[in-house]
Amino acid sequence: MLDKLQEVLKEFENSVSSVKSLPEMAQFKAEYLGKKGKLKALMSGMRDLSVEEKKTFGAKANEVKQAMELALEKRSQQVELEEINAKLEKNWQDITWTDRIKDKGQQSAGLHPLTQVMRDLEDIFLSMGFDILDGPHIENEYYNFEALNVPANHPARDMQDTFWFTDMKHLLRTQTSNIQIRGMEQKDPPFKFVAPGKVFRCESLDASHEAAFHQFEGMMGGKDISVSHMIHFLRTLLREIFKKEIKVRLRPGYFPFVEPGFELDYECLLCGGKGCSVCKQVGWVEALGCGMVHPTVLKAGGIDAKKWNGFAFGLGVDRLVMMRYHIDDVRHLHHGDLRFSEQFRAY
């Protein structure tokens, strides 16, 4: 009987590798280990054995059973892998192969120009050692205004037409400057961070105004930081985005959270400075607001204004996109017409 057991094991070992699919595997398993399988059939012959023989045979049969189970498990894994590989082979598609995509009548994908510029901005500042922070679109009065030195009833609140929630405490953030405060709460000086994101203002819409648009905030805090540090980073930003030296001018500008405050303009790239509808015929485009962080704002961020100082800027990203790609109406960026987006495919 022991010989028979060896025979069954041999037969099993010879055929297990030829099982080709998982359903076949289940059948094969039943054939050897199932209730009506070959091993059970042999074991039912144990009745006629002596006690001693029963012991030896039982132990051996157990060993055989375990060996079979192990081999089945191994083969099952192989079969599964083979099936996956076969499927991959059959369904493989090169998604960069445009002709094939076109043949199938499918649209190829690409990044929206806003996304491309946002990513470029992030890369530029990451390479200069800045962190990237994120924050909520639905903001409370404190972070959007109060902590930025704009208390209730301050006339500067009217500079930005705000979408208020009915509780009159929450709003859609009007500027990414809310992250100045949130960032300082998280970080001790010295720090450098940027915060890209959507902002909202209740504006009447035209070629250069949208109710939802994008800003890119930047902030640096440390010792003896000056306006020239700020100008350095802003010129680098513009040079890297446009891949050439860009003419800029700095004008005094009022923002309650900076002192002194500036507006930085750059030469309109749509008309080359001659004047057009986008630059309102002046030849210059307002790029951003910036300045040295007001001590009251540092204090609100938990920072000792006697020891530390810093600069902040808030860049209008949509306008930058328009300049880079020569788009003459900001509304093109948002209305979702595929004929517009398709021009910016990767190929």
Ligand code: PHE
């Ligand atoms: N938050 C200002 C705006 O939206 C821009 C700004 C940011 C100005 C940081 C100064 C410093 O107009």
